[in-house]
Amino acid sequence: MRSAIDFSSWPSALATLLGLLLATLLMVGIRLLFMQTMQKRRERENRQINERLKTLIAAYKTLGGSFTGSLHVRPTHLRELRQAGPEEAAASSERQRRMRDAVEAALSDVILLGTPEQVALAAAAARDLAAGRSVETAALVVSLRQFIREALDLEPIAPGTEIPPQGPLRPGSGQGGGRRAGAGEEGGARRGAGGGGAAGAGGAGMGGMAVGAGLHRAASGDPDDPAAPT
Template sequence: MMLTIQQRRERLNRQINERIRTLIAAYKTLGGSFTGDLSVSPIHLKEIKSREASGQEMAPLELSGNSERARRIRDAVEAALSDIILLGTEEHVRLAVRAASELVQGRNVHTHDLVVSLRNFIRKALDIERIPSDLELPRQGPSRPSASGGRDKGEGGKDGGAKGGGAGGMEGANMGGGSMGAGGPAGNEPDTSSSHPI
């Protein structure tokens, strides 16, 4: 009987840790930038080429020189939103669904509100003290792909296939564990010795 209880507890801890790892990876993907354009463009490459051919005006991020980077950001953000819808709290899911719906409707999306919600949840789950209320944190947006990604197109194509399969697809979210990796605001693994009220 005791062994069965211990096994259940260990399984629950593993599930909790995997959930937190996934949400940490999503947080890094959605909130890894403080500067530049902090929105996510929903424009696909074929649509960019179509607009260029027809002479339609496009925002700076949608120009051909940045189209590959915009695509990689969008793909990683979509994967992160999918993970949040799967494993997030009700508040996370509502914010993620709203962001995903705006992308589907062709609107630029800001992820800051979802990033704040994830940050508060993760810090509480890991028993980290609250961020001081007198600190004014800058707005956060999606992580940008590494500049070295375009060094070799053939190599970049392989990397793109490997990185597009989860929220950990961005360079800034390299973590292990399922489709996402571990790591956190404090750089520590989630505590497996006790379960948190998640």
């Protein structure tokens, strides 16, 4: 230690101070690099967790968005309905087909980002859909709910709380919105036609006034009128 720190002369003291300064800068640089690496890793993990939670929450809303009605997913595809004939195709509504498509997308997201238990449940449901069997999503919804609450540090649901089985979210029909949009366009067209008619009537009235003024000047022989005969 005495040989490393020597203050017997100015050159040795300066060399000792420079050595201490370099060692301090090196340790500070290593610490900053380590902290920056850990911060980037933490930010990447947080971003991955947020994206995973966002996707699983959306899947939970799709798979468990209803408590009443039919909680099964009918796997009939639009191509199969066309092959079956118009009568059977009319029996299956567009709403059920949209529900099936939404459930398939949600199951795909769960298989990609879910826990092993959730992946197994989603894969079983996907196999049932592919085989043409009706699917219940209540067990998968319960697993998603528990995982999401734990990931968000929420208190667990009380054991005595009875939650009815949840089924897929029933999408709303788009026919009412289409009718409202068509009525709005028709009303706008009518208002536009009425405005154009009023503007044409106003123009015709102004033209009639100008013609009347010209006839009056011609009949009175106004000397200031350049068109009057001299």
